[in-house]
Amino acid sequence: MAAPFLSVSDLSVRFDTDAGSFAAVDGISFELARGEILALVGESGSGKSLTSLSVMRLLPPAAAMTGTIRIDGTDVTTLSRRAMQDVRGARIGMIFQEPMTSLNPVLSIARQMTEGLRRHRGMGKTDAEMRAIAALVDVGIPDPEGVMRQYPHQLSGGMRQRVMIAAALTLEPGVLIADEPTTALDVTVQAQVLDLLVDLKTRLGSGILLITHDIGVVAETADRVAVMRRGKIVESGSVAEVLENPAHSYTRGLMAAHLTLDRVMEKRGGRPPRLTAPPEEIRS
Amino acid sequence: MNAPVRRRRRRLPLNVLLGLGLATIVVAVAVLAPVIAPFDPMRMAAGPRLAAPSLAHLFGTDEFGRDLFSRVVRGAHLSLGIGLAAVVAGLAVGGLIGLVAAFAGRLVEAVLLRVIDLLYSFPDTLIALALVAFLGPGLVNATIAIAVSLVPFYARVAYSLAVAERAKPYVEAARLAGIGSGRLVRVHVMPNIGQSLIVMATLGFSSAILSAAGLSFLGLGVQPPSPEWGAILASGRNYITKAPWILIFPGLAICMTVLAFNLLGDSLRDLADPRRTAPQRAGA
Amino acid sequence: MITLIARRIATAFMTILAVVVLSGLLVHVVPGDPVTAMMAQSVTASPEVMAEMRSQLGLDLPVWQQVARYAGGVLTGDLGTTIRGNEPVARLLLERLPNTFILAASGLGVALVLGVPLGFIAAINRGRLADTAVMIIAVLGVSIPGFWLGLAMIQIFSLKLGWFPVAGTNARNLVLPALTLGLIYCALVARMTRSALIEILAEDYIRTARARGLREREVLLVHALKPALISIVTVVGLVFAYLMGGQVIIENVFSWNGIGRLAIQAMLQRDYPMIQGFIVVFATSVVVVSMSLDILYGILDPRMRQR
């Protein structure tokens, strides 16, 4: 395995609330190399998004972060605001869950595709546009010149997510963080976007931190997986290991509750088979 | 290195405190007016005519030798009374119209909405002015006029709040329970929009007080000898060079009161804004 | 787009006509009529003379006939003549419309120049002292009664300092009323800018822009300001439509020859054709403003452009 491009150690994120202070992310560590996909799975609220935002240093002001985050060897937690702005986008890209709201509705696709290049690479408008069009071609968008002239509302959800990915790719960052990139998409479109991510990994050697709550997605795309629960990583390892032989009870529970077509079709009979223990027992 | 923890203090912001403080003072003065005022606000020759502020007459005296301090204090009573009455009446009528428009069927909605929008496009001060011009000046007419001028605003607010609520699944669920529109609005919708409506009402309150003063200033509102602030200003305005205190103190009183309720309304609105209370849940 | 505008004009026209009829009916319901109003000072007019005057002016006809007559006139572009002074309503209104427009536009200009930066500063410093201070100052502007502010301005800038003339409808005299209006509406603009920006700064696309490593300045001035302008334009348009109804108090204090003074005078004199003429003109200007807004939206907001 290559040297880790991104390494996170002992990361915690705390919030001070009326009810006292609590750690939404509680001392997690992981590493991500180029050319691999690390999936972060876990239930809602387990701290997956906060982890990714910590890496970008885009946490909400109310959050307090501790720990070290190294990107390509640099500890970004000590960087000045301006220096961090140079890291963002250039060395680490991010795409978000909601393709519908993650693009600025009043700016053209061209503008949003090229601003990273112009900012980090100091490119001129035409050069940047050429590069952007190439990136759009890369993510499989037909008629990229046309799309450049359009505005987000004129694109479908799948197209927007591709644009988001393409925009992140223009700068060829070592790592791409994808926070539930397909949750808002239809399965058919999801499949295409996931294919695209796998292709990026193999072809361009990007490291991808894929955040998801879908075991099926993990199984199909990730190389390694880290299972998060209540701010902690409860289990991690290669996908094959973890999914075939879950060690932690939480992971086992996740696996058990996960419905896959194959398993469903196997067990079909009269009444739908129980997915959980009888009601009396879950009442605890 | 650890990022510095910026603690969010749970103290009320300055503008809320200022608003609350000033509003409390004004309301206290209004309620306690008879106790606070050293003189009968109507009594002529309580002191020399047009006397400058002194210990005997804190705010000086007016052209009839009435004690200005007593008049201003007493005016708080009137101004707040007008504001309150106008807002309550305007809110009741406007709110009802807005709710009816939102819940009484498509035809009613279309017609009412047209009317509301139309009236809403007229400046409220102009509506109030037109009404007193027709009804004639006086306390009651001015209050009615201001109340009416607030109706389109409240109707609009109530309507948009109700429409936002109408589309929510809980309202649809209540509909499925088979209850009638009346109960639906009363039991299910009102409690949910009441708070926002009241917040908007506080904003109307300050504009009602300003309108009242404006009407009096044009000679169309409360009439002398009533010590309504606008009326004091109107009848004292020509002493602006000779006895400026007749203008300064009631003017400051208006400013302070309106400022208080504006700040209060603004901060209430800010506090009631769900966006303030951070993301409660992410993902779908 | 064209058909949409045509449809809007058609409905606007119908609405205006409805307003004319409605206001016509209402105006006749209230006590007092133009003839008594006109004769208030002149006792020599006997009841017979006044009755004769009413019949000459058509005021003795049933209300619906008067209203129908007027509405018919409006349809053919005739707004009638005033009862007082027998002047063509349209001309009186058109004389003042530019003045009202100028005052509204410059007042709003002042409000924007002051309010947008203030709101911006408040939003990016949300919850901090700068935010509070800016908002208190802005709210103070809207809390001062306009007439009071106006009188104070006259005392200070005209009488004491002699910088601006007191009265008249001309460029130099525009400064004070525009400033007064600007201070009043600055709060609204600042408030709107602030809340629009706060909302926008919480949007996903702002986070995306930051994730791209853009400088904060660029995030604010490009990604946040442009969508914020759309909300600001809405408020500005609304305020502008408001102001086109005239600012009776400001116009009075500064002797600005605007439409508001004319309107209130007409109301006090029960000059029906004048009142209705005002309503027609005002409703029309609201329609025009809101249509201009739509076009402006089209320029600012690509989502609107397609329609």
Added chain:
Amino acid sequence: AQPAVAAGLTVARSVDADGLDIHKVSTTQSMQVTNLLFDTLLTMDRSGGIHPGLASGYTLSEDGKTYVFTIRDGLKCHDGSAFDAAAVKFNIDRALDPATVSPNASSWGPIDSVAVEGSTVTVTMKSPYGPFTAFLAGMQSGLMCPSSVAGAEFTPIGTGPFKLVSWTRNDRIELAANPDYVNFSPLIENPGKPHLDTLTIMVVPEAVARMAALRSGEVDMVEPSLEEAADLKDDDAFKVYAADLSGQQVFAAFTWKIAPLDNPNVRKAIGMAMNRDAYATIGFEGLVDVANCPVAPNLFATDEEKCASWGVSYDPEAAKALLAEAGYGPDKPLKVKLLVHKLQGWDQMHQIMQQDLAAIGVEAEIETREVAAFFDYMGTVNGKAEGEPAVWTMGMSGADPDYLYFLWKQPGFTNMGLSDTMDAELEAQRALSGDARAAKVQEIQQYLLENAYAVPLVSPGWGWLMASTAKVDGFKMGHMVTLLFNDVTVTE
């Protein structure tokens, strides 16, 4: 022989003229302007004497019904056209034409016919009409040149001292001196063209702004606020002018058909409570005088002394006694409405009046209305014999006591007409002239005062004040608050 003379004068008033068509306007502010544009057939001196105007003279027939006016030769209109006898007939015909809807139509009297012969105009009345010549000398009867209506739109063209240059409604009226002007008014010294070349009449509705404009020198002359006029009077840098010839007067009246105000003693008691000196000195800042007659001072047949002896005078104790007699006292206070409309000085007067009434145990609630609504409302209130008793105030002005006729003859102004006998008296004074008419008019006034139908308060009462910088010289105010600029010079 002034050192340096400015050619222009700027005046700021609170309200603009409604129009400049003399046959259609009704407000004083309108006629203050038309009076500068149009001259009158006759003129009046300070004591009410009638003098020639555009007519060099007139004769009245024995039966008092036929007037023959001789119109001067060589009268020139602003546009160069001639003003002649035919023009006079044109004016009368137009004023009386129902299509004109002239608010002053009835003031012309019962005119039967108008005939022109050479330079004479013969006006025949259906019945004698005493006030006719006074009316012809007043500003309501200004005469326009027929060319005024030649165009599609009315253009005011007259023979007056000024001609219209431009008029921006609600903003300013620009006037220029009429170079060919010949003066006939005994109130004016300057025989020809006004000394001023231009005159600008601005509208500045807010009194504070008007005063600021005057003080800052932006304008030369203003309608001042009462409150500041008193100060300006004592200031050498300014001059204050009061229209002593205003013919204005303010009085209180009663809903006398409604009990207990149907009792003259109750009305008297209320009148006695009114401290008119305080109204004049405090309410009106000492700029007006107490009035005693139902007709304004300086008008034909008014005698302040006699009126004072007929009417009530301030005596709260006697007032209480009268009220007690009528059954009202501390246990049973009389409650009335004080129905008023807004005017400067009046508001203050009403507030004092309210206190005055309180002092004798009458609880008066002030109800204010706008002028238009007020008189409309008074018509209803005065028409009723039942309801809440009300005391109310109004003002009256005119050039002749004949306005008593309009006020008190049934049904009367706002239904305040009195009785058949009074109607006969009022008709009678119209048919008389000279001393006989004076006696009749005084008889009527005595009746009104002794029965306390009217309580005269002060005179004058509204818009009668002007103030200027000390640089302005020669300004005068004529009858019914006309503004006379003919003699005005302005030193730089």
Added chain:
Amino acid sequence: MSAPTVLALDGIRRTFSSGGRRVAAVAGVSLSLARGETLGVVGESGSGKSTLGRIAVGLERADAGKITVLGQQISTLTGAARRQQFGHCQMVFQDPYSSLNPRLTVARQVGESLVAQGRFTTDEIGDRVAALFEKVGLKPEQLNRYPHEFSGGQRQRVAIARALAPNPEIVVADEPVSALDVTIQAQILDLLADVQESEGLAYLFISHDIAVVAHLCRRIAVMHRGRVVEFGTTDDIVRDARHPYTQSLLDAVPRLGRRRTGARTPPTVFPSPSEAERMVMVTESHGVLVV
């Protein structure tokens, strides 16, 4: 299918126009639901699933088509009778947060339909609500709490209790588990099955997740652009899909035993709706829309 039909939709159409554009959300859909049966509706986002469900409970009016509830055709009814008939149809919504009224205790919300019926005293309503709580696995002490005191799964239980309160024959469940974590989702799916068994309910179960639908339903209808493009038993659909959309849907579902290669399959282009289409029966129970 021997059980009697409780809900029949026949030729349902609904077109929305927004911003000048017309969207045929439902373009001629016919379905029938037997007593005690679960019919699954799957399809991509915007295919008209929710609109169809809302029409079935009377929250939305159809532009055309017949709705028959318990043998009674709804369009012939008006006002109160219509509402009463639709009373047999209840709904469970997707978002457990917004589908509960934040200002009312959950017990009141569950009891609301009983209040509306006006047949019960307050005490009777209380008893019934308590029984419903028991049934959906909530504790009696939770009765008088407010929604914000509940987790997402518990809220969905409340929503189910609320739907059950008026003793409906038909429950439309519009993505009732999509917003929940998988473990919670499993509990709710079990609860739905339990309740169906004890109450003899018929479900119209809407979801975009074909695995969930396959788990719960005997029959499935696949919607695409406002039409049912294929229907049949779960076996028919999953093992013998005929319509290209159904096939691509099945292919796209993540599977545990498969790895993505990154190969780009060009997106399938589906035929656009046309008049020429008609439903062809593959078997007695399996139909597919073909051109």
